[in-house]
Amino acid sequence: MGDNMEIIKSLKLIFKYLHLSFKITKEYKIELFYAFFVSLTNIIGFPIVWFLLTNGGSNHLNTWHFHHLIFLSIVLSIIYSFLDLIGLWDVWKLVFSEGRTVILRYLTRPANFYLQLFGEHFFVGDLIRIFLYILILAYITINENIPIYNILAFFLFFLFGFTIMVLLLLIPVNLFLIYDQSTRGLPDLLWGFLSYAGLPIDNAKEVVYFFLHYIVPIAFIAVVPAKSFFEGFSINNLFSYFLVISCLFLINKYLWNVAVKRFEAIGG
Amino acid sequence: MFVNPYLTAKASFIAGFKETLHFKAVIYTNIFTTILRTFILISLWQNIFHNDSLVSYLVTLSFLCFPGIMPIFRSINEHYESKIKEGWSIAFSKPLDVFLFSVFYVFGKLFIFHVISILTGFFILFFLGSKINVLAFLFAYISIFLFEISIAYFLSSFSYFFYHLWGLRVITSMLYMMFSGLAFPLINVDKNLFAYLQFFPFTVRGHFIAVSLLNNDLFLLFYSCLILLFYSLIIFFLGLFIHRKGIKKFESHGG
Numbered sequence: 240m241g242d243n244m245e246i247i248k249s250l251k252l253i254f255k256y257l258h259l260s261f262k263i264t265k266e267y268k269i270e271l272f273y274a275f276f277v278s279l280t281n282i283i284g285f286p287i288v289w290f291l292l293t294n295g296g297s298n299h300l301n302t303w304h305f306h307h308l309i310f311l312s313i314v315l316s317i318i319y320s321f322l323d324l325i326g327l328w329d330v331w332k333l334v335f336s337e338g339r340t341v342i343l344r345y346l347t348r349p350a351n352f353y354l355q356l357f358g359e360h361f362f363v364g365d366l367i368r369i370f371l372y373i374l375i376l377a378y379i380t381i382n383e384n385i386p387i388y389n390i391l392a393f394f395l396f397f398l399f400g401f402t403i404m405v406l407l408l409l410i411p412v413n414l415f416l417i418y419d420q421s422t423r424g425l426p427d428l429l430w431g432f433l434s435y436a437g438l439p440i441d442n443a444k445e446v447v448y449f450f451l452h453y454i455v456p457i458a459f460i461a462v463v464p465a466k467s468f469f470e471g472f473s474i475n476n477l478f479s480y481f482l483v484i485s486c487l488f489l490i491n492k493y494l495w496n497v498a499v500k501r502f503e504a505i506g507g
Numbered sequence: 508m509f510v511n512p513y514l515t516a517k518a519s520f521i522a523g524f525k526e527t528l529h530f531k532a533v534i535y536t537n538i539f540t541t542i543l544r545t546f547i548l549i550s551l552w553q554n555i556f557h558n559d560s561l562v563s564y565l566v567t568l569s570f571l572c573f574p575g576i577m578p579i580f581r582s583i584n585e586h587y588e589s590k591i592k593e594g595w596s597i598a599f600s601k602p603l604d605v606f607l608f609s610v611f612y613v614f615g616k617l618f619i620f621h622v623i624s625i626l627t628g629f630f631i632l633f634f635l636g637s638k639i640n641v642l643a644f645l646f647a648y649i650s651i652f653l654f655e656i657s658i659a660y661f662l663s664s665f666s667y668f669f670y671h672l673w674g675l676r677v678i679t680s681m682l683y684m685m686f687s688g689l690a691f692p693l694i695n696v697d698k699n700l701f702a703y704l705q706f707f708p709f710t711v712r713g714h715f716i717a718v719s720l721l722n723n724d725l726f727l728l729f730y731s732c733l734i735l736l737f738y739s740l741i742i743f744f745l746g747l748f749i750h751r752k753g754i755k756k757f758e759s760h761g762g
Contacts, residue, residue, distance in 0.1 A: 267670055267671065269671065270671065272674070273671070273675075273677070273678075274674070276674060277674060277677050277678055280678045280682065281681065284682065285685070287685075288685050288686070290700070291693070291696045291697075291700050291704070300555045301554075421532055422532070423533060424532045424534075427533075427536055427537060428539065428540050431541075431543070432543075432544075434544075434684075435547060435548075438551060438690070440547075440551060442551060442554050443547065443551040443554060446550075447547050450547075
């Protein structure tokens with residue numbers, strides 16, 4: 240009963256933050272134009288790039304054909320839009336500007352720390368981006384006659400891929416809560432890797448392939464879901480997802496515990 | 508009475524430079540990221556295109572044409588935007604040029620990183636057997652720097668009209684990454700298709716300058732830099748025009 244009440248309270252808080260974001264977006268309409276033009280740049284830019292690299296769409300990059308590559312770019316764009324929607328994109332600015340004091344502000348309130356941290360940065364304007372990208376995905380799905388089985392596999396792996404992205408981005412946030420300003424270079428490092436998530440990285444040489452799958456698992460964010468859309472479900476992938484998500488979750492849990500303990504030990 | 512622009516530039520540069528020295532982790536992570544990033548890109552594209560010249564091409568772009576993964580204009584614009592959010596009235600009442608301060612403060616912050624990054628690039632290319640003309644490189648670097656400042660100036664001119672500039676910055680950065688050759692090597696693109704991109708400023712700023720430096724093609728380098736300077740002037744005057752419009756709007760509203 241108590242747990243259910245907590246969930247209802249959290250949901251109410253999420254809706255309040257979403258409502259607040261909606262009001263802000265209504266006030267600053269330029270944000271909607273930004274969201275629209277950012278998605279337009281992706282929708283026009285990526286096909287041009289892949290068109291050039293596959294020599295007018297006639298060639299393929301190993302196992303990746305022109306429409307596979309467009310699909311991959313759009314999947315990553317959707318993941319980025321969702322990240323911005325849930326406030327994870329802007330969280331760096333808050334953490335950098337306020338340092339570890341951010342922990343005091345949210346930890347002393349009777350709601351989940353992360354929910355408050357991200358909730359204040361929700362941006363509903365991203366729904367425009369997501370809508371436009373979904374239209375492109377729907378077009379590819381209809382045009383390529385993709386079986387429903389593949390679509391379901393894609394949805395499942397897409398959710399897992401998004402979870403991995405969130406957990407990866409939480410690592411520097413938690414490290415920042417422990418080590419403060421000395422870790423401010425970490426987001427750049429992580430974004431340096433994440434920028435490959437939209438490239439056909441399964442074609443890299445063995446060492447890099449292993450590195451991008453199991454050390455910094457960015458291949459599972461968009462590449463594996465996009466492949467499953469065209470090639471179908473794979474039990475090996477499912478197992479890998481469980482393994483990677485569990486490891487990342489445990490790392491984050493450990494870092495959060497250290498951050499809270501350190502914060503309490505020195506009295507804030 | 509305005510502070511002498513030279514003193515503003517000098518003091519801002521030193522302030523930025525000292526801040527980077529204070530946070531050494533930023534330098535290490537940037538260099539480490541650039542090396543790892545270049546290594547991964549080489550591994551990926553080399554496996555796909557089987558082109559030996561790709562290694563030198565990507566090293567030139569990563570270390571010489573793009574010192575660091577963050578374009579200069581983006582850093583200047585981010586810094587400028589944070590100053591503007593304090594309020595235009597505060598910015599105007601300060602006895603120095605806020606944009607000049609942002610440019611040199613950011614340049615000071617990036618200076619060490621650029622020097623290390625450029626030296627690393629020269630070092631790697633030397634071992635790969637490609638020698639780059641230092642004077643030609645300096646000429647290209649100045650052109651690139653002026654081009655980036657003009658973009659930052661242009662983007663910042665919209666701060667009188669919009670509270671946030673992130674969208675403009677993101678769109679510009681995306682075009683930058685897509686068409687410069689840094690993430691997607693344009694060296695393999697069919698020449699007939701490529702003809703449409705040859706006057707695109709980001710392609711000139713990345714791909715053409717990298718190719719001309721690698722081939723020691725001084726004519727192509729001079730031509731590319733001339734195109735960049737031409738774009739810089741147009742973008743700068745466009746920015747100046749919008750800035751003037753913005754200041755008029757600001758004054759007519761009483762701040």
